[in-house]
Every structure is written in structure tokens, then in C-alpha cells.
Amino acid sequence: MTQNLPIPLSQLQPGDQGEVIQVQAQGQVRQRLLEMGFIRGARLRVEKLAPLGDPMELVIKGYHLSLRREESSCILVQPVA
Amino acid sequence: MTLTIALAGNPNCGKTTLFNALTGARHHVGNWPGVTVERRSGTFEHGGTTMEVVDLPGTYSLSARSEDEKVAASFLASPEVDLVLNVLDASNLERNLYLSTQLLELGKPVAFVLNMVDDAENRGVRIDVPALELLLGGPVIPTVGNREQGITELKTLLASMALGESNRCRRITVDYGHDIEGELAKLHTEICRDEKLEATMPPRWLALQLLENNAEAKRLVAESHASEAIRHQLSKSFAFLEPHLGADGATLVAERRYGFAHGLVKEVATAPDEKTTPTAKLDAILTHRWLGIPIFVGILALVYSLSFILGKIPQDWIADGFKALSTFVGSRLPAGELTSLLVDGVIPGVSAVIVFVPVIMILMGCIAFLEDTGYMARAAFIMDRLMHVMGLHGKSFIPLIMGSGCNVPAIQAARTIESPQDRLITMLVTPLVSCSARLQVYIVIAGTFFTPFKAALAIIAMHFLGLGLAVLMGRLLRSALFSGPSSPFVMELPPYRLPMLKATLIHMWEKGSIFLTRAGTTIFAGATLVWFLSRYPGIANRQWTLEYQQQRQAVAALNLPAAESEDRLKALQLAHESRIVNTSLAAKLGQKVEPVLRPILDPDHKRAEAWKDVIALTAGFVAKEIVVSTMAVIHQASEEPKEGERLSPLQVALRDGSGLTPLTALAFMVFTLIYTPCLGTIAMIRREAGSWGWAAFTVGYGLALGWGLAWVTVAVGRAFGFA
Numbered sequence: 071m072t073q074n075l076p077i078p079l080s081q082l083q084p085g086d087q088g089e090v091i092q093v094q095a096q097g098q099v100r101q102r103l104l105e106m107g108f109i110r111g112a113r114l115r116v117e118k119l120a121p122l123g124d125p126m127e128l129v130i131k132g133y134h135l136s137l138r139r140e141e142s143s144c145i146l147v148q149p150v151a
Numbered sequence: 152m153t154l155t156i157a158l159a160g161n162p163n164c165g166k167t168t169l170f171n172a173l174t175g176a177r178h179h180v181g182n183w184p185g186v187t188v189e190r191r192s193g194t195f196e197h198g199g200t201t202m203e204v205v206d207l208p209g210t211y212s213l214s215a216r217s218e219d220e221k222v223a224a225s226f227l228a229s230p231e232v233d234l235v236l237n238v239l240d241a242s243n244l245e246r247n248l249y250l251s252t253q254l255l256e257l258g259k260p261v262a263f264v265l266n267m268v269d270d271a272e273n274r275g276v277r278i279d280v281p282a283l284e285l286l287l288g289g290p291v292i293p294t295v296g297n298r299e300q301g302i303t304e305l306k307t308l309l310a311s312m313a314l315g316e317s318n319r320c321r322r323i324t325v326d327y328g329h330d331i332e333g334e335l336a337k338l339h340t341e342i343c344r345d346e347k348l349e350a351t352m353p354p355r356w357l358a359l360q361l362l363e364n365n366a367e368a369k370r371l372v373a374e375s376h377a378s379e380a381i382r383h384q385l386s387k388s389f390a391f392l393e394p395h396l397g398a399d400g401a402t403l404v405a406e407r408r409y410g411f412a413h414g415l416v417k418e419v420a421t422a423p424d425e426k427t428t429p430t431a432k433l434d435a436i437l438t439h440r441w442l443g444i445p446i447f448v449g450i451l452a453l454v455y456s457l458s459f460i461l462g463k464i465p466q467d468w469i470a471d472g473f474k475a476l477s478t479f480v481g482s483r484l485p486a487g488e489l490t491s492l493l494v495d496g497v498i499p500g501v502s503a504v505i506v507f508v509p510v511i512m513i514l515m516g517c518i519a520f521l522e523d524t525g526y527m528a529r530a531a532f533i534m535d536r537l538m539h540v541m542g543l544h545g546k547s548f549i550p551l552i553m554g555s556g557c558n559v560p561a562i563q564a565a566r567t568i569e570s571p572q573d574r575l576i577t578m579l580v581t582p583l584v585s586c587s588a589r590l591q592v593y594i595v596i597a598g599t600f601f602t603p604f605k606a607a608l609a610i611i612a613m614h615f616l617g618l619g620l621a622v623l624m625g626r627l628l629r630s631a632l633f634s635g636p637s638s639p640f641v642m643e644l645p646p647y648r649l650p651m652l653k654a655t656l657i658h659m660w661e662k663g664s665i666f667l668t669r670a671g672t673t674i675f676a677g678a679t680l681v682w683f684l685s686r687y688p689g690i691a692n693r694q695w696t697l698e699y700q701q702q703r704q705a706v707a708a709l710n711l712p713a714a715e716s717e718d719r720l721k722a723l724q725l726a727h728e729s730r731i732v733n734t735s736l737a738a739k740l741g742q743k744v745e746p747v748l749r750p751i752l753d754p755d756h757k758r759a760e761a762w763k764d765v766i767a768l769t770a771g772f773v774a775k776e777i778v779v780s781t782m783a784v785i786h787q788a789s790e791e792p793k794e795g796e797r798l799s800p801l802q803v804a805l806r807d808g809s810g811l812t813p814l815t816a817l818a819f820m821v822f823t824l825i826y827t828p829c830l831g832t833i834a835m836i837r838r839e840a841g842s843w844g845w846a847a848f849t850v851g852y853g854l855a856l857g858w859g860l861a862w863v864t865v866a867v868g869r870a871f872g873f874a
Contacts, residue, residue, distance in 0.1 A: 093402070098216055099639040101363070104405035105212040106641055107246055110398070112409075117434075121443040122536035127434075127644060131409075132423065133243045134430075134644035136532045138539065141639055 079114075080126070080143040087115045088147035095144035107131040108145055153194070154313040155203045155231055159223060159254060160238035161247050162209035163525070163645035165266045167191070168296040168654055169238055170206040173306070180661050182841070183222045189566075190222075197306040200313045204236075211246070213253045214365055218571050221367065227257055228352045234312060235261045241271035241278055241293070242646065244420060248412035249405075251287065252325045256356040260320040262308060263291040269298075270646065275424035282419045288323030297651050324355070325411040330395060331403060334388035335359065341384045344377040361385050362392075362400035430525075430646040437526070443533050450526070451552060458514040459556035459587065465509040473502035486699055486727075491690045492682070500678035503774050504671040507559050507831055508663050514553060514560040515662035516655050518567060523650030527567055528642055535640065541622045542629035544573040544640070551577070551621060554584030555614065559670075559831040562839055563662060572633050578836055579849055580624045582828035585617040588775035592823050595779050595790070599802040600816040609817060613824050620825065620856070666835075673834035674773075681773045684740070685766060685781075689731030699727040721789070729787040732766060741765030751818045751861035754869070758810030764819065774829045814868040818861040825857030 076091045090112045093103045107130050108114075114130040125138045160166045170178070170191060178193025191206040207226060208219035227235060237254050239247045254261050265278060284291045290308055294301030312320075327335065338358035343349050348357070351371065360368035361381070372378050389400060396403055436442055477498040484490040521527045531545030538545050546568045554561035561581050568574040593613055597606035689695060706719045732738065741762035745753075753761040763785045770781035779801070783790040788804035798806070805811060811819065827850050828836070837846040 095639075099641075101214055101216065101401055102211075102639050102641050104401055105214065105249060106643075107249075107409060109402065109406045109409050118438065118440075120438070120532050120536060121440050122533070124536045124539075125532060125640060125642075127438070127532065131246050133246055134646075136528075136535075136640070136642045136644055138535065138640040141641060 074148070076146045076148050078143045079116075079128075079137075079145040079147045080139050082116045082147065082149065084116050084118045084126075087113065087150045089113055089150055091146040091148050093145055095141065099141060099144070103141065103145065106135060113150070114147070153201045153203050154233045154309075155205065156234045156236050156309060157227055157232045158204055158206045158236050158238060159227065159250065160207075160209060161211055161240065161243075161250060163643060164209065164238045164240040164243075164247060165296040166209055166238045167206060168651065169264060169266060169294065169302075170204060171654060171657060172296055172299050172302045173204055180665065183226075188218055188222050195306065197310040200310045202309055202313060205232075210250065212250060214360070214363065216366070217569070219569070224367070227254070227259075232259060234309070235259050236264060236309070237261055238264045238266050241265045241268045242274055242276060242423075244271075244276075244278070245409070245412045245416045248415060249408055252408040252411055253356075255288070255322075255324050256353060256359060258322075258353040258356070260312065261287075261289045262312065262320070263287055263289055264301075264305060265291055265293045266296050268293045269295045270648075271420075274428060275421065275426075277421045279419045283415075286323070286415050286418060288321040290320070297648075297654075325408055327359075327404065327407045330392060331362070331407065334362070334392060338362075338381065338384055338388065341377060341381045342372075344380060345375040348372070348375045348377065359404060362388065363404050364399075364401055428646065433647050434529070434644075438529050438532060443529075447530055447533050450521075450530075451549070454514070454517040454521070454549075455553065455556060457517055458510055458553065458560070462510040462513045466506050469506050469509070470502060473498055473505075477502075486696050488690050491686055492679075495686065496679050496682035499777075500675045500682070503678050503831070504667065504674045507557070507666065510557055511560045511563065511666050512659045512663040514556075515563060516659040518549070518564050519655050519658040520650055522567055523648065523654060525645045525647045528644050531642060532644065539640075542626040543577060544568055544570060545642075547573060547577040547625075550581055551584055551618070554581045554586060554621075555617075556587055558582050558584065558586050558828060559666075559835050562832060562835045563666070565839065572629075575840055575845070576625055576628050576632070578839055579628055579845065580621040582832050582836075582849055582853065583617050583621040583624060583825060585614045585824055586775070588829070589613075589823060592771075592775060592778045593820050595782070595799075595802060596805070596811075596816050596820055596823075599798065599805045600811065600813045609820065613820055616821070616860075617824055620860075624852075624856075665838075669838045670831065670834035673837065674830045677830040677833075678773050681737075681770060683736075685732050685735050685737040685770065687736055689734050692731075695727070695730060699723065725784065725787050725789070728784045732781075732784050733763070735766070737766045737769050738762065740769065748858075751822060751858060751865055752815050753810070754815065754865050760809060763809070768823070768826065771823065772827055772830065774831065775823070778823070812874050814865060814873045817868070818864045821864050822857045822861040825853055825860060827853045827857075 079088065082088055090108050090110060092110070093100055093108050095103060112130055114128050117127040117129060117134065119126050125136045126142055127134060127136050158166055158170055170193070174193030174195050177195070178191060181190045182188065183190045188208050192203060194201055194203050205226065207223040210220045210223050212220065213224040213227065214220060226232065235254050235257065237251050239251065251263070265280065265283070268278070271278065280291050280293055292301050292305045292308055294305060326332065335355060335358045338361060339354045342354040342357055348371065357368055357371070361372065372381050375381065392403060393399055398406070437446055477494045480498065481490060481494040484493070518527070521530065527546065530549060533545070534548040535545030538547050547565070550561045550564040553564055558581055561584070562578050565574050565577045565581070568577060590610065593610045597609045601609055702723050703720060706716060706723065709716070711719070741764070744765050745762040748765065749756060749761065752758070752764055766785055767778050767781045771778040779790055782805070783801045786801060786804040786808065788800040790799050790801045792799035833846045833850065836849055837843055840846070
């Protein structure tokens with residue numbers, strides 16, 4: 071079942087939900103992502119992609135956030151059906 | 152004694168609205184020392200107690216990495232702060248409480264404002280305030296900042312806390328769990344070895360930051376004589392915690408804080424309704440895959456028209472008013488140095504400053520409105536991909552586009568960009584965007600040397616060249632100045648809100664007055680300097696003044712019809728001014744500098760009067776608007792075309808007498824585009840970047856780049872056989 075393997079957040083499609091497994095970014099980006107709520111087990115949902123395909127909009131901890139592919143590819147999530 | 156209250160909270164939590172509601176008009180905007188972050192402070196009086204409120208920059212955390220966070224963290228830790236007022240967005244409580252968990256560690260009394268409770272209730276979120284007070288260990292006042300609800304209660308609470316009457320603050324901190332608390336206690340002991348370090352901030356707060364691998368905390372420790380012991384303990388703590396709890400210190404601390412926030416929210420608030428929020432409905436259109444960009448372009452066009460088309464009307468009034476004043480003064484006073492100082496120096500100088508104010512106020516008002524509604528974040532979301540390719544941020548797009556109207560407010564508009572690096576780069580490249588003042592120069596030059604069709608092409612090409620260069624320089628500066636990774640793009644898309652007119656008006660007023668007081672003096676001083684350079688020593692030549700007066704009297708004695716007499720007087724004035732300017736210090740400078748410009752403006756070395764260009768370009772340093780009028784004086788030819796003629800006398804003089812060829816004219820246009828920002832722009836860069844260094848850098852690279860590209864224009868043109 072590929073469904074259960076953790077994947078980078080950047081691979082989720084609009085409408086998909088996931089649970090944060092790990093933030094793989096380092097330094098400033100890592101700290102910022104942790105503060106914004108990307109902690110282990112946090113639920114998120116991808117809302118949409120920007121008209122030019124990047125960045126993405128997602129909902130985490132009840133608020134809307136946008137992330138570039140650069141950052142979202144460093145976040146490992148477990149897709150949730 | 153006044154009590155100092157620090158207003159802390161996340162971005163978009165309504166902090167500034169609350170600040171305005173508390174302090175009314177009694178506030179002052181400045182900068183935090185050493186940085187370009189705005190510092191807003193004000194006072195209010197309640198029940199005989201005066202309190203000072205300092206509005207901190209909105210931050211998600213106190214981890215002290217960004218400029219904003221450093222300012223907030225260091226001010227909060229300073230003894231100046233007596234009380235922390237933490238503003239919480241009731242509709243986004245969990246994320247807002249993350250910052251609270253840090254504020255509670257500071258060891259100062261913390262009171263809470265639960266702002267925008269109406270928004271939360273609309274979303275079906277009801278919050279049990281007494282329970283929240285119990286769990287946070289401090290008083291909580293629910294407010295609706297933009298309707299001033301709860302403000303009186305808040306003032307009463309703050310006044311009673313100031314008098315020490317309220318004992319409602321208990322010290323509550325997050326419980327980080329047995330293992331982490333154990334390590335915190337050990338670090339605490341080591342930190343307390345150094346009394347000075349212990350006094351700078353609560354040891355537990357420092358220990359937490361060390362566990363988070365915070366660079367600022369590590370820097371503090373490195374300065375301590377106990378640094379060896381602390382570092383040793385820290386590595387022991389990491390060695391214990393990381394394998395034991397399965398994550399690094401930063402993750403563990405963040406998890407516990409969010410655990411606290413999550414538990415608290417579950418306890419005191421009901422879950423929001425599942426129904427679609429108004430924001431979601433709006434976003435379905437405003438950031439729609441196909442509609443998003445056209446709507447954005449439409450909004451941009453609207454802002455542009457408001458600022459530069461509507462704003463042009465009062466701008467013209469101001470310019471005409473000052474011109475009339477200058478003519479009036481000139482006609483009443485005898486010709487001479489003092490009159491010239493007034494008529495050609497002071498009055499145009501003041502005019503050059505004030506003329507920017509309407510545009511600045513309108514554009515800043517529009518931007519504040521977009522920002523306060525929440526649309527600015529969407530604009531950045533929509534444009535980020537394009538701007539990221541250029542090494543910039545999505546929010547850089549609006550300043551760059553507005554730059555084509557006028558660079559001065561465009562640079563001020565770069566304030567909306569949070570990251571100081573992105574902001575600086577945007578400010579440094581904005582002057583390359585061709586503004587409407589430069590357009591006037593292109594029109595005269597291109598109209599002289601090209602057919603109307605080719606002239607239009609050349610003018611459009613200048614605008615694209617400017618934008619292209621801005622992009623190129625953006626990338627170049629990014630890699631040259633900031634070698635590290637670019638700042639992360641982690642941007643909240645806040646709920647849409649209708650801003651209050653009052654807040655927008657306050658913002659417009661602030662921006663206008665800041666410009667007048669901070670940038671105005673620079674522009675005025677520069678304008679006076681250029682006046683001096685272009686008038687001396689001729690203006691002090693009494694013989695010339697006498698001759699001019701005699702010629703005027705001679706014309707007046709002829710008793711000609713009014714129109715003809717006026718024409719003749721104008722011609723005399725032009726001749727007199729031309730004589731002064733063409734022998735001025737600026738002219739001497741022109742003759743000295745001319746060899747440097749020869750390869751681009753006079754490649755065949757056939758132009759005897761190429762140095763005259765330098766005078767016009769020197770004037771352009773003040774404002775590009777006066778390049779054309781200066782040329783008219785230098786070449787002693789009016790810039791206004793006679794009836795029924797396509798070219799003005801100035802254009803005829805340029806075509807027949809200046810020695811410029813179509814190719815060197817094009818090079819002149821390229822050079823005018825790039826060579827230097829006007830004084831207003833320079834003053835604004837100095838103010839916004841916080842140093843003369845960056846302003847000087849902009850001028851320097853402009854001159855070098857302008858010369859280089861003009862040279863390329865000439866070289867390529869000649870290679871293709873143009874002259």
C-alpha cells in the first residue's frame with residue numbers, strides 16, 4: 071500500500087489531507103515551520119495551488135498558509151484518506 | 152510615574168487597530184534603534200494614571216531570527232517594560248497561543264486581549280473567558296477592536312494593574328514534561344553561575360532558547376564567563392533528550408508548546424462550524440486558477456489609476472501653484488542672486504518635495520487598504536512564482552509596477568515585504584523601473600530624432616529595458632549580497648476583513664508626514680545645491696544683471712503689442728539664464744566630465760557642445776522633470792512648440808545644433824533611464840534602508856550600469872551601420 075508511506079507535502083494534491091511526520095528542513099526554515107504548527111501529528115489539508123502552480127495554499131491548525139515548493143518538499147507527511 | 156505596556160501579538164491579530172483605539176491620535180511613529188522596523192508608541196490616560204503603550208512588530212514567535220522578532224524579543228526582555236499585553240485573535244486561538252507560551256516565560260505580568268470575538272462567534276467559536284483566565288493565569292478582556300468594544304474595560308484593567316491593585320496574574324508556564332523540565336533545571340543552575348547573564352533574562356527562558364538551538368541565545372552565552380559549563384550541560388542535555396524522545400530540541404519544545412495551546416483551546420472553546428467561511432468563498436474567486444491573475448491585474452490597474460492619474464490632479468495644482476508663486480516673486484523682485492535663490496532654488500525645492508505628497512498618500516492608502524483587507528497576501532500568493540524566478544518575493548511585484556508611476560512611493564511600498572533582504576533588493580532595483588518623469592525626457596529626445604512610430608517603439612523599449620534590468624539586477628544582487636539561502640516563504644493568508652476608514656486615514660497621514668519630515672530635508676538640500684552649481688558664478692555678475700535689466704527696459708520702451716512684448720521679454724530671460732547656466736560651475740563640471748561620457752554621447756568626437764548634456768543630467772539628479780526645462784535654458788530655445796509645428800524650438804535646436812545623432816540620442820535615453828535615481832528616490836532609499844551607504848550604492852551602480860549600457864547601445868548600433 072503506497073497510501074501509507076510518508077511522502078513530501080509537495081506531492082499532495084489540492085483536496086488531499088495529511089499528517090505531519092517530520093520537518094526535514096534545517097535552520098531558519100525549520101524553526102519557522104515548527105512555530106507555524108508543523109509538528110508531529112498535525113493535520114493539514116491542501117487547499118489549492120497558486121494560478122502559476124506554485125506556491126500552495128494549505129490549512130493547518132485552523133488557519134490558511136502558503137508555502138513554496140521549496141519548503142513543502144522538506145515536510146514529510148502521511149496521507150490521510 | 153508612567154507604566155510602559157508592550158503590545159505583543161501575531162501579525163493580523165488586530166494589534167494596530169487596538170493600539171489606535173487605546174491611544175487615539177496621541178502617538179508617535181519612529182524607528183527602532185539600528186533597524187528599519189517601525190516603532191509606534193503612544194500614551195493614554197485613565198482614572199488619573201498615564202500609561203505608555205508600545206506597539207511591537209507582529210510576530211509569530213520570539214525566537215529572534217528576523218529583524219522584527221529581534222526587536223520584539225529584546226524590548227520585551229528589557230526592564231523598560233512593566234506589563235505585557237498579548238493580543239490574541241479569537242478566531243485563530245491555537246496558533247496565537249504559541250507566542251503566549253513564550254511571553255509567559257518572560258517573568259513579567261501578562262494580560263490578554265481576546266480580539267475579534269465577533270469573527271470567532273460568526274464561525275461558531277464560543278470562548279469561555281473565565282476558564283481561559285484560569286488556564287493562562289492572567290486577566291483576559293474580550294474586545295472587538297474595530298468597533299472599540301471592550302476598550303474601556305481594557306483601560307480600566309490596565310489602570311488597576313498599574314496601581315498594583317490587581318493580583319490576577321499568576322505565573323503559569325508550559326509544562327514541558329519530566330525529561331525536558333529536568334534538563335531545563337540543570338541548564339538553569341549552570342546559567343545562574345553568571346549573575347550578569349542571569350539578570351539579562353529569566354534563566355529558564357534562556358535555557359529554553361538554548362534547547363531550541365537559538366543563535367541569539369548562544370551568542371549571549373558565548374559572552375559569559377560560564378559559557379564553558381553551560382555549553383557542556385547543553386550538549387549533555389541534547390545527548391539525553393534526542394534519542395530518548397526521538398526528536399531534536401527545537402521540535403520537542405515546539406511540540407510541547409502546541410500541546411499546551413491545543414489542550415487549552417479544547418478546554419475553553421467550541422469547535423468552529425464546518426460551513427464555508429466568507430473568506431473561503433471570496434478566495435474561490437480571488438485566487439482562482441484562471442480568474443486570479445486577471446482580477447489581480449484589474450486591482451493593480453485601479454490602484455495605479457487612483458495614485459498616478461487621480462493623484463496627478465492635486466500634483467499639478469501644487470506644481471502650477473509653486474510655478475505661479477515663483478513667477479510672481481520673480482516679477483516683483485529685482486533680478487539678482489537673492490531673487491534667483493528664491494525663484495530658482497527655494498521655491499522649486501519646496502515644490503519638488505510637496506509635489507510627491509498626494510501620490511504618496513494615495514498609494515500608501517491603497518496599499519494599507521489592500522494589506523488590511525488581507526488581499527496583499529493573496530497578491531503575493533498569485534505573483535510569487537514569477538517573482539521568485541527573479542530572486543524576489545511575491546510582495547515585490549506591487550512596488551515594481553508602481554515604480555513606473557513614481558519611484559518614490561514605490562520604495563515606500565516595499566515596506567510590506569517582511570524579509571529585510573527581499574525588501575532591500577526590491578528597493579535597490581525599483582529605480583531601474585522607468586517612471587513617468589523620465590517619460591518626458593524620452594518624448595522630447597525620441598520625438599526629435601525619430602519618426603513618430605520609431606519614437607513610440609523606442610519609448611516602449613525603454614520601459615521594458617528598465618523592467619528587464621530590475622529583474623537582472625535583482626538576481627545579481629541576491630547572489631552577490633546575500634549568499635545564504637533566501638528567506639523562507641511561509642506566509643499566512645489571513646481571513647478577509649473590512650478595514651476601518653480611520654485606520655487607513657491614519658496610515659496615509661503618517662506616511663505623508665514621515666516623507667515630509669525625513670525625506671523632505673534631503674530633497675530640499677539637494678535642490679539648493681544643484682541650484683548653486685548651475686547659477687554660480689554668473690548669477691553674481693552685476694554687469695550681466697545690469698545689461699539684462701537695460702535690455703528689458705529697452706523692450707518695454709518700444710511700446711509693442713502685449714503678446715510680442717511678452718515674447719521678447721521671454722527670449723531675453725532665456726538668453727540671460729542661458730548665459731549664466733552655460734558658464735556655471737555645472738558647465739565647468741560638464742567640460743571636465745565630458746571626456747568620460749564621450750564614448751557614449753560623442754563617439755566620433757564631433758560635438759563641440761557635448762558638455763551641455765552634463766548640465767541637463769546634473770539637473771536630472773534633482774528630478775527628471777526638470778531635465779527638459781534645463782535643456783531649454785542651455786540651448787536657449789523654448790520647450791513649447793509654436794502653433795502648427797510638430798517640433799518645439801528646443802527640439803529643432805537639439806536636432807540642428809546639439810550634434811546628437813539618432814544613435815547617440817538613443818544612448819542618451821538609455822543613460823537617462825539608468826544613470827541615477829532622483830533626489831526624492833535617493834532620500835527615500837536612505838530612509839527606508841536606514842543608511843546613506845545603500846543610497847550611495849544605488850547612485851553608484853546606476854552610473855556604472857547606465858554608462859555601460861549606453862556604450863553597448865552605441866557599439867551595437869555602429870556595428871549594424873547606424874550612426
